[in-house]
Amino acid sequence: MPLALLALAIGAFGIGTTEFVIMGLLPEVAGDFGVSIPTAGLLVTGYALGVVLGAPLMTVLGTKVTRKRMLMLLMGLFVAGNLLSAIAPSFTVMLIGRVVASLAHGAFFGIGSVVAADLVAPDKKAGAIAMMFTGLTVANVVGVPLGTFVGQAVGWRITFMIVALLGLIGLAGIAKLVPDMPKPQGVRLRHELAAFKNAQVLLAMAMTVLGFGGVFAAITYIAPMMTNVAGFADGSVTWLLVLFGLGMVGGNLIGGKYADRALMPMLYVSLGALAVVLALFTVTAHNKILAAISIALIGALGFATVPPLQKRVLDQAHGAPTLASAVNIGAFNLGNALSAWLGGIVIAAGFGYTSPNWVGAALAAAALLLAFLSAALERRGGTAADTAVRGRHAAVEPEAAVQH
Helix, strand or coil: CCCHHHHHHHHHHHHHHHHHHHHHCHHHHHHHHCCCHHHHCHHHHHHHHHHHHHHHHHHHHHHHCCHHHHHHHHHHHHHHHHHHHHHCCCHHHHHHHHHHHHCCHHHHHHHHHHHHHHCCCHHHHHHHHHHHHHHHHHHHHHHHHHHHHHHHHHCHHHHHHHHHHHHHHHHHHHHHHCCCCCCCCCCCHHHHHHHHHCHHHHHHHHHHHHHHHHHHHHHCCHHHHHHHHHCCCCCHHHHHHHHHHHHHHHHHHHHHHHHCCCHHHHHHHHHHHHHHHHHHHHHHCCCHHHHHHHHHHHHHHHHHCHHHHHHHHHHHCCCCHHHHHHHHHHHHHHHHHHHHHHHHHHHHHHHCCCHHHHHHHHHHHHHHHHHHHHHHHHHHHHHHHHHHHHHHHHHHHHHHHHHC
């Protein structure tokens, strides 16, 4: 594997860290700016919405320059956003910094995947892409817990400074190690958008929004939930996030393994189990051991849906995979934004810090219903197609008999 993949993985590590680390630092940020926990949750919502808007926008703009230059521009945008968050004099300025950083997220992974695949032989493309995404996965096991620990120990601003430094290292690595590649052919936007007229594409993206939203409903408010309900010390949030990250890694591997074998059954099991675990989390959150187990399971079940959902979108949008892939990354983050917002609403309404778990369970259950609907429509479409084929064959056979 070429060293250029390491540069891409470092960039992915930084992006993954900044996306998730804010959840472990919500109490500290809220306290410094004098805002409530639900208001601080807007830093999660704002980032997620930035990814939703930035993924397709930056992907289309990326066709105007070489891929290497676009990756460098995206990392520069990421660094600027995190620096702005680190020095923000007010909550509003920090929110702007989060949005600026988020605009690089979706396009970096979309364009970076293409670059990673082009760097290696055809039989190693999947491994190269996986190596880049390893940066994102490892961020949730190492970067997020360490960032949370640093933020709680010496201040959350230092955490965002470190993340900006990671972005600079990734930028330097891309500039040094990634070879120049020809500018991609212009995107025919009308053709790309036509894929979104397919009901199955829209259903797959809706499953992405609701299914992954169920995870973020609980995890966004994990710090206040674990300290105020389960009784953990502030410093324990760090290793609880490690458990969540380890669950993510395991779930992602399992989902990837079975997505090609039995995609829809994999979705049924993971989404159904996720809804159950999230509902039970309202009870298990009151016990330290059960809460820790629940957090690991939420990470595993939530990320077990990622490979099959991503593959489902690509399968159904085969005519426009690049834009569809970028938009689906945005869909994951739209789910993050929706669930963080809804979780903040139920907390602010006085239902307690465990109430976002019910929101998450409802979202996951809704995604499961959409999965059943999607499969039913697919079966109906297949039956109709089979009937049409049989009809054509029946029409041909009498003609053949007459000729004989």
